[in-house]
Amino acid sequence: ELSIEELKEAAKNTKTDLEVFIHGALCTCYSGQCYMSSFLGGRSGNRGKCAQPCRLDYTFYEKETKSEIEDLSRTPILSLKDFIAGESIYELIEAGIRTFKIEGRMKGPAYTSAAVEYYRKIIDNYYSGAKRDTGSLKEKAMATFSRGYTNGYLKPSVNDVMYAGISSGEKGENIEEIEEEVKDKAQEYSKYRRNKIDFSIELRIGKPAILKISDGINTLEVKSREACESSIKNFVTDEIIIEQLSKLGNTIYELRNLKIEKDQGVFIRKSTLNQLRRDAAELLFEKCGRFYSRKAVKPFTYQDIxxxxxxxxxxxxxxxxxxxxxxxxxxxxxxxxxxxxxxxxxxxxxxxxxxxxxxxxxxxxxxxxxxxxxxxxxxxxxxxxxxxxxxxxxxxxxxxxxxxxxxxxxxxxxxxxxxxxxxxxxxxxxxxxxxxxxxxxxxxxxxxxxxxxxxxxxxxxVQLMVMKNCPMSMLKNCKNLMDCEKCGYRDKYQLKDRKGVRFNMERQNKLTYIYNSVxxxxxxxxxxxxxxxxxxxxxxxxxxxxxxxxxxxxxxxxRGLKADYLLEENKFTRGHYLKNIL
Known part of the structure; x- marks a missing residue:
């Protein structure tokens, strides 16, 4: 919900690294302030389990005339376009933003690959000074899923309409080509997703074989269980060693360099070479996985804390x-x-x-x-x-x-x-x-x-939502969100859902508030x-x-005194007070 200028000010005044969302579906409500999802759908959007009530159809209901606005009947009034910030990446980097976040949850390989490729190229262009065109990558990213795209609040513009008018996204005509293109990249051990490693092996007669593995940051060593032997006819060749140590198919690694030091006539079984390779790759994988390792914590109870x-x-x-x-x-x-x-x-x-x-x-x-x-x-x-x-x-x-x-x-x-x-x-x-x-x-x-x-x-x-955008602007074709206190539409309408339930809605201090029906x-x-x-x-x-x-x-x-107050059926809610939510 922040502009580039506001983000720049925040980065300037904190030592904490800042992350900014740059691509994907937008919440209608301010982040962490949506109760519509849990009260209507039973799942908390604030806890990451959004039921997407803002994608449902609603109607404007005029309170004074008690009538619906037919022109916008059964429309996903609250549904926003998706967010694309490619044209603002340079400014965000210069503003001091350190991490860019792309929506990935519940998205397929085509979407993820195309979006990451687009932004990776823009970031690389910035740091290299190159001016490689990213237009085709942008079109590719948009083709994987779109409700229409907006630059959101980064650069507020009266001409950037954020309301989508649709709830479900659409895919481009070339989506099958994109999906086929990324099929290999999406495989677990794809050649496009491998880290380069170097092997160094030492084979000495009468001693265990030593294999060193390095990714340029970490260097680790494994040894064979048995000692190397000597053989006149069946000594191990460089070709055999290269063949066995290169078999990294079921790992995230790809062999870059191999250094071999061995005694003349040394013998080692192929199975031993394979085991060394597996042990070394697994050891490096575990080492890298512990980069942000946490300290071991002993079991504890709630009362201990x-x-x-x-x-x-x-x-x-x-x-x-x-x-x-x-x-x-x-x-x-x-x-x-x-x-x-x-x-x-x-x-x-x-x-x-x-x-x-x-x-x-x-x-x-x-x-x-x-x-x-x-x-x-x-x-x-x-x-x-x-x-x-x-x-x-x-x-x-x-x-x-x-x-x-x-x-x-x-x-x-x-x-x-x-x-x-x-x-x-x-x-x-x-x-x-x-x-x-x-x-x-x-x-x-x-x-x-x-x-x-x-x-x-x-x-x-209960206040179910608070948002920057004004749904009533669709009724009066308004692009001015500055004079809301004078607007006759600010508290004139309710939202009516597909079940006929009406929610109060008002515009106050340049923000829109939606309240529960009971x-x-x-x-x-x-x-x-x-x-x-x-x-x-x-x-x-x-x-x-x-x-x-x-x-x-x-x-x-x-105070424990008798009280007479009749609650009418379907005219109140206990909310989540007596039940759990997701």
Whole structure:
């Protein structure tokens, strides 16, 4: 989601080697922020198991007229073109990028070979100063699979339309020729994929044979089990040695040079030469495979790493995230203990609110312009708020360095295990919200083994996606993504899927947000989560029409009081709280 200029700035300000994705399918959603896959398809895109809901057909549903837009009915509205960055490789190298990533998962040999060949040639051209044409290689790479190609966000252009309009890719007319061409290259021991090696063999009568193998970096030695013998008639010839040591067919090696030193009349069996060759090749292969070898780790248990924390058990509390100043009317300070206030609201309206804790809420995606606003208001934030809810590591670091506010790690940190929670605690976090992809068993384990205070989204419409692109731009043929706050389309439509389910969608601060069709709630089963020693139960007012009732019911439930609240069938979800996901 970054431009070349942004990548250049990042490389300039870190000592860490940076990797950039340059070729393949693009996620509609910001990386690591997609819950649409797990909530609709049962598989987490954030964990690499994307169910690709963005490739499905949707319809624009106008909320005011309660009608569908026929011109774009049953269209993969969210599906993006594939990414190709060949024309930007020189600039990326000069920006300081050290590694280029090409999509390879579930791709065939033709795709992989053509894409790698294309970018390898471009990189070689850069470092050699050559100007060899790569146009034909680009066409070849695009022919192996394409939904149409885009340069993405590297060089933003109003003329670079990123929406594909199709879900499945297409292959070029010459795909069979390409597949035939790479057939040999794709074989496990293909001649195109071999490393050059040198052999040096020493044969002395009465001593074991010694074979040395070298790949130019490593030199290793193996010896025969039996000693070499002498023979007048059957002595070993150079031709026999070359023939046997060259048989490297079932390895990744190819013989480049062979040095032979032997006594006159020395004899060695062909089987012994073959065994030496196999032993040497296997030894070198294992040596190279241990280049990034890890230290041996003794068996351990969960308890060996994380001791049980004897935290003081307190009464669970209600936390409330508002989305407009009008939501302040729902605050019952006898029931709500913590208030989250989005950074874009007028914080002066918050200063006189009497409540136990006030936290500034920051979204998962922030731009440089957003940080400029934060910088101007840091002093006021410290005067008004007790803490700040951050939703990405950059924001965490920023507020840790610049303020004394308590740090709460929000739901978009995707905290799903004790390792994550403890790392953040060590960095200075005071509390956290469980990822909405966490289940109750994981929550129980985490509350036992971390000293951080924990929070669960107890009732709210889950943000399924956040994206740079604007689907509504297809309706008004808009190429200006800068004046979104003035646009009449920004919150006019919902997405309607093939089953008739409608998802709220809005454009805010130059980003598009998609929300689930029903609220995620633990109303009715809240006691099960209270028993897991969770500290805060979060209610998000976004799209809620009965906020006060939800606050009252949830407060009563977490305090062990009787509460009457009828959940309508098919009008809510338990999400992943009571089940596992892939």
């Amino acid at each position: 994380f001791s049980v924390k004897n935290k003081e058990r307190k009464n669970p509390e209600i936390s409330l995230k508002i989305n407009s100043l009008n939501d302040l009317k729902h605050i019952d300070k006898g029931k709500v203990s913590r208030l989250y206030v989005p950074y874009y609201l007028d914080i002066e309206e918050i200063k006189d609110i009497e409540i136990e804790e006030k936290y500034l809420w920051l979204p998962g995606i922030l731009t440089r312009a957003d940080y400029n606003v934060l910088e101007q208001n840091l002093k006021r934030y410290e005067e008004i708020f007790d803490g700040v809810c951050v939703n990405n590591p950059g924001c965490f670091y920023y507020f840790k360095e610049k303020t004394g506010l308590k740090l709460h790690c929000g739901p978009f940190f995707n905290i799903i295990n004790t390792f994550s929670a403890e790392m953040l605690r060590e960095k200075g976090a005071e509390s956290f919200t469980f990822s909405v992809e966490t289940n109750i068993r994981d929550m129980e384990s985490m509350t036992k083994h971390t000293a951080l205070r924990s929070e669960i989204l107890a009732h709210g419409y 609220p995620l709630t633990i109303i009715g089963i809240a006691k099960d989560f209270v028993d897991k020693n969770i500290d805060y139960f979060l209610i998000d007012t976004k799209y809620l029409e009965d906020t006060e009732e939800v606050i009252d019911v949830l407060y009563r439930e977490i």
